Each structure stands twice: as structure tokens, then as C-alpha cells.
Amino acid sequence: MILILSFADNAHVERVLPHLHSPVEVIDVADFPRRLGILAYAGASGDSLWLELGDGRRLALDEVRSVWNRRIRSFDLDPALGDGTERLFAWSETQEAVLGLWYALDSFWMNHPLADERAQRKLTQHRLAHRLGLEIPDTLITNRPDAAAEFIARHGDGGVVRKAFRNIVEAPRETLKVGQDEMARLEAVRLAPVIFQEYIPLALDLRVTAVAGEMFATAFRSEPQYEVDYRSGVGSAEVFPYTLPDEVEAGLRALMRELGLAYGAIDLRVTPEGRHVFFEVNPAGEYLFASERSGQPIPQAIAAALERGGGEW
Known part of the structure; x- marks a missing residue:
């Protein structure tokens, strides 16, 4: 059953x-x-x-x-x-x-509620991914406007993006570069913590769908206006399967194992120099926008894992 x-x-x-x-x-x-x-x-x-x-x-x-x-x-x-x-x-x-x-x-869970609860926390992800050898953006999570201002100044004009911990239907927030409008409202950071990250130059965005030991990497080559957040431009992007470098795949496998996740939708960015930078893993992230455009058999992999009752990382 x-x-x-x-x-x-x-x-x-x-x-x-x-x-x-x-x-x-x-x-x-x-x-x-x-x-x-x-x-x-x-x-x-x-x-x-x-x-x-x-x-x-x-x-x-x-x-x-x-x-x-x-x-x-x-x-x-x-x-x-x-x-x-x-x-x-x-x-x-x-x-x-x-x-x-x-x-x-x-039973075999994809994913167990306890693992989901821990893995959803961005701070946990960032620290663990960095410890496991994955490259991550320079990141600050804070509700102190002065710390945010110092971080933004250190990275220079256009060098920082701000993002939400979780998008909720009632108050969606897209990922944006910090500009004059955001700086004018920086005092609002004291009302709730914000994620500030170093902007990573774009060659490709990657969605890696991890399913009980299998990894399906999908690349998105977006139009320039979607350089900060590729999700809005998925419809016009060039989409194709991608082969991860061995050391990056090994790091992602270790991350999934440490988080106790059988399934995860992982976002990375490939820079023009070929660096692979980890952004986040969503324990219940969507996969259809990747599998339907790339032809990768992700639904079949999910079904196979459920049928056999697990998988090995």
C-alpha cells in the first residue's frame, strides 16, 4: 500500500x-x-x-x-x-x-515530516552546505538595519539580492536586487528578518530534482531580464538536461543524506566562469516545469521509489 x-x-x-x-x-x-x-x-x-x-x-x-x-x-x-x-x-x-x-x-517516507521541518530552514541549509564543501553566496540573515546596510555596502552597487524565507500566497515576494527603493525602506528590516545574499553572475540556472538516490539536473538559459530570479522567465527559457560535475553531485548527495531527505528540489547557479553555486533545497519543490521541458523521467523515478519503499544515497 x-x-x-x-x-x-x-x-x-x-x-x-x-x-x-x-x-x-x-x-x-x-x-x-x-x-x-x-x-x-x-x-x-x-x-x-x-x-x-x-x-x-x-x-x-x-x-x-x-x-x-x-x-x-x-x-x-x-x-x-x-x-x-x-x-x-x-x-x-x-x-x-x-x-x-x-x-x-x-514506512519509507518521501519526506518524513521531521526531516521536512528541519530542511526547510534556510539557515540550516546554508551552514550545512558550506560545511560539506558546496559553494554558497556570501549571506546575511538579519533584522538589524545597520548590519544590512554594512553588508550591502561591502558588496557594492547591485551586488546584493534580498529574498524571502518562504513565499506565501497572501504575501508573495520575488527575489530582487537591492537598489535605491530597497535602501529607502531598509529600516523596515527591523520588523522581520530578511535574507541578503551576494549576487551571483549568471550563465545558467539549475534545478536538480533529487529522488531517493537519483539526480536529474535541468538547466535554464534565461533571457537577461530574468537574471535575478529565473522562475518568472521559465516559459521563454532554453531548457535542457545537464550533467553535474562529480564533486558538485557528491556534495548534493551528502547534503540530502545529512538532511534526511529522500526528495528535494535543489537550485544552483552556474557562473560564466563555470562555478556551481548552491542556493537552496526545497523539500517539496515542484518538478514538472523541469521534467516536461527536459524530458527527464522524474515522475517515473518518484513512482519507482515509492514502489520499492526507499532508495540509497
Whole structure:
């Protein structure tokens, strides 16, 4: 049995399903606790874990070989709870029960929630990648405007970009070079920490999709206006498979192993001189924009890892 934690109409899941041959159940975590039931027995009642599905079926979680932790949504709590203490308590109790359920599973995870939680932290990624020998941009994370100003001055005009830790739907932020407009608002840094990084000159942007021991590197040669953030210009970019240097691939494999990730979408940049600079790894990053343009069999690799219940780094 393969369990996929996602939601309806997720194209990344839809591309993988045709390549799976084992029984599969796609679960939307948002269905807890109104439409999904938890039955976790221990002690005299025996040790067993079950999900009671909305159609009346029961899913024996002890029979799950692999879990694909693709993308999850917030719990859908009963509206009768209102917005006060009762709702907060219900959310907290549901969170504790559901996490306990996942942690109790003796299954292959892509990726385990604990590994996802740690790996999403940019500061953890940067320090670990640097320690493992990967080149990273000179970076400052701070909520002190004076430290930000000093870092920007040290790298000169146009030499620094600012980026968000995580893009959220309600407040999207693109990666931008720090210019006059940003300098005029530098005092706002005290309101929340910001990532400042040395600007890395561009030859190619790379998306490396790592899947349980396999690595698929895809190159994007973008138009000049997308030199800071290639994502906006993916539609007009030249896209092709790319072969990583051995030492870079070895460093990325070590990073994935240290972070405990079976899956990761890794962003790097190749400079005009041929340096490979690591930016970040997204534990649940998208892969379709790379695989569909490059022809690389990433959906098949995901399905194969789930079928065999793991992979070796």
C-alpha cells in the first residue's frame, strides 16, 4: 500500500499515479478531523493504526509501505468552534494526534515530516552546505538595519539580492536586487528578518530534482531580464538536461543524506566562469516545469521509489 498526502487536482501527483502498480490512497490532511477519522489502538486492545475514510472504508496504516508527503493543507475544523480558545484547542489536539500517527508509521517516507521541518530552514541549509564543501553566496540573515546596510555596502552597487524565507500566497515576494527603493525602506528590516545574499553572475540556472538516490539536473538559459530570479522567465527559457560535475553531485548527495531527505528540489547557479553555486533545497519543490521541458523521467523515478519503499544515497 502506498499513501500519498496531497489534495485533489495536484498535477505533480497526477503525473506519478499512472506509474504506480500497488494499491494507492491519496489523503488530504485538510479532511482531519471532520471527514477523516483516526483509530489508534495500543495496550490491551492491541497495537494497530487505522484511518477511517469518508466513504466508510478503513485503511490499515500498518500495511503502508511508502508515504509520499507531497503537499498538505490546514485542518478543516468545525465552524461551530468559532474563533476563540475552543478552536485553538481543537487545532492543537488534532495536530498532536495526526503528527503522532505519522511518526508511528514504520514506512519509507518521501519526506518524513521531521526531516521536512528541519530542511526547510534556510539557515540550516546554508551552514550545512558550506560545511560539506558546496559553494554558497556570501549571506546575511538579519533584522538589524545597520548590519544590512554594512553588508550591502561591502558588496557594492547591485551586488546584493534580498529574498524571502518562504513565499506565501497572501504575501508573495520575488527575489530582487537591492537598489535605491530597497535602501529607502531598509529600516523596515527591523520588523522581520530578511535574507541578503551576494549576487551571483549568471550563465545558467539549475534545478536538480533529487529522488531517493537519483539526480536529474535541468538547466535554464534565461533571457537577461530574468537574471535575478529565473522562475518568472521559465516559459521563454532554453531548457535542457545537464550533467553535474562529480564533486558538485557528491556534495548534493551528502547534503540530502545529512538532511534526511529522500526528495528535494535543489537550485544552483552556474557562473560564466563555470562555478556551481548552491542556493537552496526545497523539500517539496515542484518538478514538472523541469521534467516536461527536459524530458527527464522524474515522475517515473518518484513512482519507482515509492514502489520499492526507499532508495540509497
